[in-house]
Amino acid sequence: MTKGNVNWAIVGLGDIVRKRVGSAILQQPNSIVHACVTRNPDDKRGDLETLRPAKVFTDIREMLADEDVDAVYLATPVDLHAPQTIAALEAGKHVLVEKPMALNSSQTKQMCNAAQKSGRHLAVAYYRRFWDRFQQVKDMICRNEFGQVISVHMRLSDWYCPDLSDPEAWRVKPQQSGGGVLMDVGSHRLDLLGWWFGLPERIVAHVHTQTHDYEVDDSATTLGVLPQGVQFTAAFNWNSKIPEDEIVILGTEAQVILRPCDGPDIIISAAEGASHKLMPKPPNAHYPLIDDFARAIVEERSPRFSGADGMKATQIMEAIFTSSTSNTWQALD
Numbered sequence: 001m002t003k004g005n006v007n008w009a010i011v012g013l014g015d016i017v018r019k020r021v022g023s024a025i026l027q028q029p030n031s032i033v034h035a036c037v038t039r040n041p042d043d044k045r046g047d048l049e050t051l052r053p054a055k056v057f058t059d060i061r062e063m064l065a066d067e068d069v070d071a072v073y074l075a076t077p078v079d080l081h082a083p084q085t086i087a088a089l090e091a092g093k094h095v096l097v098e099k100p101m102a103l104n105s106s107q108t109k110q111m112c113n114a115a116q117k118s119g120r121h122l123a124v125a126y127y128r129r130f131w132d133r134f135q136q137v138k139d140m141i142c143r144n145e146f147g148q149v150i151s152v153h154m155r156l157s158d159w160y161c162p163d164l165s166d167p168e169a170w171r172v173k174p175q176q177s178g179g180g181v182l183m184d185v186g187s188h189r190l191d192l193l194g195w196w197f198g199l200p201e202r203i204v205a206h207v208h209t210q211t212h213d214y215e216v217d218d219s220a221t222t223l224g225v226l227p228q229g230v231q232f233t234a235a236f237n238w239n240s241k242i243p244e245d246e247i248v249i250l251g252t253e254a255q256v257i258l259r260p261c262d263g264p265d266i267i268i269s270a271a272e273g274a275s276h277k278l279m280p281k282p283p284n285a286h287y288p289l290i291d292d293f294a295r296a297i298v299e300e301r302s303p304r305f306s307g308a309d310g311m312k313a314t315q316i317m318e319a320i321f322t323s324s325t326s327n328t329w330q331a332l333d
Contacts, residue, residue, distance in 0.1 A: 006294045007034035009063050009093075010051070011084065012075035013044045014168065016098065016286075021073060021125075022051050024290040031294045034070075037063050060084060064091040071121075071297060074098055077176040078183065082107035085122065089114040094121040096293050100187040101310045103178040105318050108311040115307055123293055123303045124310025126191040130288035133266050133279035134192055137249065137256055140268075141196055146251025151231040152197070153248045154189045156181075156261070160238040161212055172214035180216030182207060182320060186236040187313045189247065189261070193232070194312030195305075199332045200224040200232060203316070207324040211239035222320055 008025050010017055013036060025031045035055040038044045048056060057063040063072075064087060071094040074084050082102045088095045095115070101124045102108045115122035128134050140146060160181070162169040170176040171184050193200075203224040210219045218239040224232040246259040257267040264280040282288055296303040319330040 004030055004298050006031050006297050007068050007070045008032065008073060009035040009037060009057075009066070009069045009071070010053075010073045010075065011037040011060055011063070013038045013047045013051075014075055017073075017075050018047055020284055020286040021075060021290070022047070024284050024287040025073070025294075026051070027284070027287060028291050028294050030298050031290065034068060035063050035066060060087070064088055064093065069093055071096065071293070077170045078103055078178045079176045082111055085111045086114040089118040089120050089122065092118065092120065094293070094297055096123050096125060096289075097310075098125045099191070099310070099313070100124075100178070100183050100317065101307070101314050105311065105315045108307070108314050112307045112311065121293070121296060121303055122307035123289075123305055124191075124307060125286070125289060126188060126305070126310060126313070127286050127289040128188060128192060128262075129195055129305055129309075130292065131279075131281055131285075133258065133281070134195075136266060136277070136279060137192075137258075138196055140254070140256065145254055146249065146256075147253030149197075149226075149228070149230045149249065149251045151233070151248075151250045152193065152226065153232075153246075153250075154193070154234040154236075155244055155246050156185060156189065156235070157237040157240040157242060157244045158185075159241045159243075160218070161214075164214060172212075172216050174215050177216060179207075179317070179321065180209070180214070181218055181236045181238040182220040182317055183216075185238075186220055186234070187317060189234065189236075190316045191310070191313040192247070193226075194316060195309065197226045197230065199312055199315060200226050200319075202329050202331045203319045203323055204329045205320040205323040207321060220320065220324075 033051045033053045036053040037057045072088045074097040085095050205222040207217045207220040212218045220236045222234045226232050245261040249256045255269040266277045293303050323330040
């Protein structure tokens with residue numbers, strides 16, 4: 001790192017980098033796109049022209065040998081997250097890895113151990129933690145404004161049916177993604193759940209492929225008990241053309257409705273009536289995440305959220321998959 005700048009290497013040039021991550025790094029005042037890693041530079045010429053990296057690599061090992069790289073953004077399929085994260089940490093790089101963190105909780109623990117041993121930062125790209133609307137919920141919980149929280153409900157539905165011959169369709173290939181709707185989009189909501197309330201005490205679930213022809217799940221339904229007996233329900237679907245996305249938190253004294261989850265307003269109801277607060281998402285959804293991580297490196301402090309925070313969603317999803325397979329309740333530590 002030179003003159004308060006962070007030299008980033010971006011590994012993988014898919015949609016998430018093209019739509020948000022690349023521009024967030026370019027906009028962040030302490031950040032420089034120093035390198036990109038892609039297997040097919042010719043196919044990604046347009047992305048490379050936009051990002052303007054000083055170096056382009058086709059092999060991640062060659063990039064990790066570059067002493068000028070300070071931080072690595074891993075935007076690769078989930079099966080690569082753990083080995084690439086550990087290799088980058090061992091090479092002395094800070095790592096911001098896409099969600100979900102890894103295929104299972106065992107891998108997430110190995111990643112966190114590698115970060116601790118290396119003395120480098122590790123964080124997971126659960127960017128919604130940085131948005132005002134979700135921080136509002138966290139603040140209300142901390143201030144006990146819900147009274148006794150009674151129930152939490154999450155619902156998400158959309159239609160996802162990619163061309164299975166498309167090499168970019170790795171999300172529906174279980175060996176690469178680890179799962180379907182639950183891992184890909186359910187993980188974001190379960191991360192919020194873990195942040196707000198901690199790990200559920202126990203969970204029972206049914207996860208299956210109901211409509212589509214791909215191998216991963218297109219439907220996941222969960223019933224759980226959170227700390228202090230709070231009831232939790234969630235339904236995630238990739239098999240409905242009727243899009244829905246909501247979170248409802250009900251307490252004895254107040255209720256919060258986020259509908260749509262990423263929408264511009266938040267509805268807060270209490271005994272005296274309901275109010276609407278405008279809390280739109282950032283213009284670039286990833287920018288606050290990138291900004292915090294880069295500043296953490298420059299300021300020599302920990303990022304707001306660590307790899308240990310990112311583990312929680314994976315632990316919850318692992319319990320959901322196990323419950324569905326065994327048809328039993330699963331306890332979480």
